[in-house]
Amino acid sequence: MTADTTQSEDILATAAAWKAAGEQVAIATVVETWGSSPRPAGSRLAVTASGKLTGSVSGGCIEGAVADAAKQAMATGAPQLLDFGVSDERAWEVGLSCGGKVKVFVEPLT
Amino acid sequence: MKAQILARLQAERAAQRPVVLLTRMSDGEQHLWPQEALPTALAEAARDALGREKATNVDLDGETWFVHPHNPPLRIIVVGAVHIAQAMAPMAAPLGFEMIVVDPRRAFATEERLPGVTLRTDWPDEAMAELKPDGRSAVVTLTHDPKLDDPALDAALRSAAFYIGALGSRRTHAKRVARLKELGHGDEAIARIHAPVGLDIEAVTAPEIALSVMAEIVAARRGAALGEPRPLPAPQDGRVSIGISA
Incomplete structure (x- = not known):
């Protein structure tokens, strides 16, 4: 038996399993961070159209907004690059209160 | 994607x-x-x-x-399914390591004692030949038994393992060094071995020693000065020195 060594490993395997089971799946990845962001670049979150969710791209503050964007990405088939930061009103709404900035790439698994 | x-x-x-x-x-x-x-x-x-x-x-x-x-997973190859290995096991995965325990003594190397760990009951020389430690591997010997520890250290010294540690007192290690020299290893190679194993936190119990070893492995992986092997004091002809010496 082999232990999973990083969180991102489970997430891709889970995303693949969901897809294989016929779910619509999107993957969100932190691609850039500034300041005190809670998750490093490369952190992943996978979501399904049915509302399943695994992994994380922040300490929980932007997951909701990312899941919304993921639903859109699944509907349109087009990826999105999301920008969250203190200067961004949307980020304030969703509460990236740690004061960091983070870019998240959201893509459908096709 | x-x-x-x-x-x-x-x-x-x-x-x-x-x-x-x-x-x-x-x-x-x-x-x-x-x-x-x-x-x-x-x-x-x-x-x-x-x-x-x-x-x-x-x-x-x-x-x-x-x-x-x-990157492929980081591995910790431990020789000896002993108490310290048991205490290391639950720390390994969260720290990002796959842990493999090698011990041909089947009474020790059981799934019950080491849940969630890859167990091998072949001899360390055979196990090491198959595991092929690389630059993302740490090798730790814990048995105190030269028959088991030495072949593993011999293989580790011939590999690119980023960390090699051996449990045992300074006296035990001095004898071990002599044996490894007979196997053809030079001073520079032998200086790669962390012995006594683990950061010096005055660890006494098995979980404390496990913590000190894991911390030292992390320090070596991250390139911290603490992760460098400490030079060994010269062996003292079997005498034990006590107290502070100049």
């Missing part, structure tokens, strides 16, 4: 080969390196990201690419 790219990425990782996923931010176009030939700037960024174990962004011809390295 195309399911086919995901499948290829997972296959590379399952085969424990380093792989980098490159994604063009404008449209989500993706490539895998080194499995695909890429423009030099992207290939270099990919190689660099693997080496630094850090995702990065690179601009090429007005396009931004996200360069996401996936």
Whole structure:
């Protein structure tokens, strides 16, 4: 038996399993961070159209907004690059209160 | 992400080969390196990201690419399914290590004593020949038994293992050094061995020693000064020195 060594490993395997089971799946990845962001670049979150969710791209503050964007990405088939930061009103709404900035790439698994 | 790219990425990782996923931010176009030939700037960024174990962004011809390295797992190969190994086991996975325990003594090497660990009951020389420790492997010997520890250390010293540790007092280690020299290892090679194993936190119990060993492995992995092997004091002809000496 082999232990999973990083969180991102489970997430891709889970995303693949969901897809294989016929779910619509999107993957969100932190691609850039500034300041005190809670998750490093490369952190992943996978979501399904049915509302399943695994992994994380922040300490929980932007997951909701990312899941919304993921639903859109699944509907349109087009990826999105999301920008969250203190200067961004949307980020304030969703509460990236740690004061960091983070870019998240959201893509459908096709 | 195309399911086919995901499948290829997972296959590379399952085969424990380093792989980098490159994604063009404008449209989500993706490539895998080194499995695909890429423009030099992207290939270099990919190689660099693997080496630094850090995702990065690179601009090429007005396009931004996200360069996401996936290195094979870090491993800790432990010889001796002893108490300290049991205490190390639950720490290994959260710290990002796959732990493999080698011990031909079947009474020790049981699933019950070491749940969630890869167990091998072959002899350490055979196990090491198959495990092939690499630059992402740590090797720790814990048995005190030269028959088991020495072949593992011999193999570890011939490998690129980033950390080699051996349990045992300074006296035990001095004898071990003499045996390893007979096997042809020079001073420089032998200086790679962390002995006594673990950071000096005055550890007494098995969990404390496990903590000190894990901390030292992390320090070595992260390139901290604490992770450098400490020079050994000269052996003192069997006498034990007590107290502070100049």
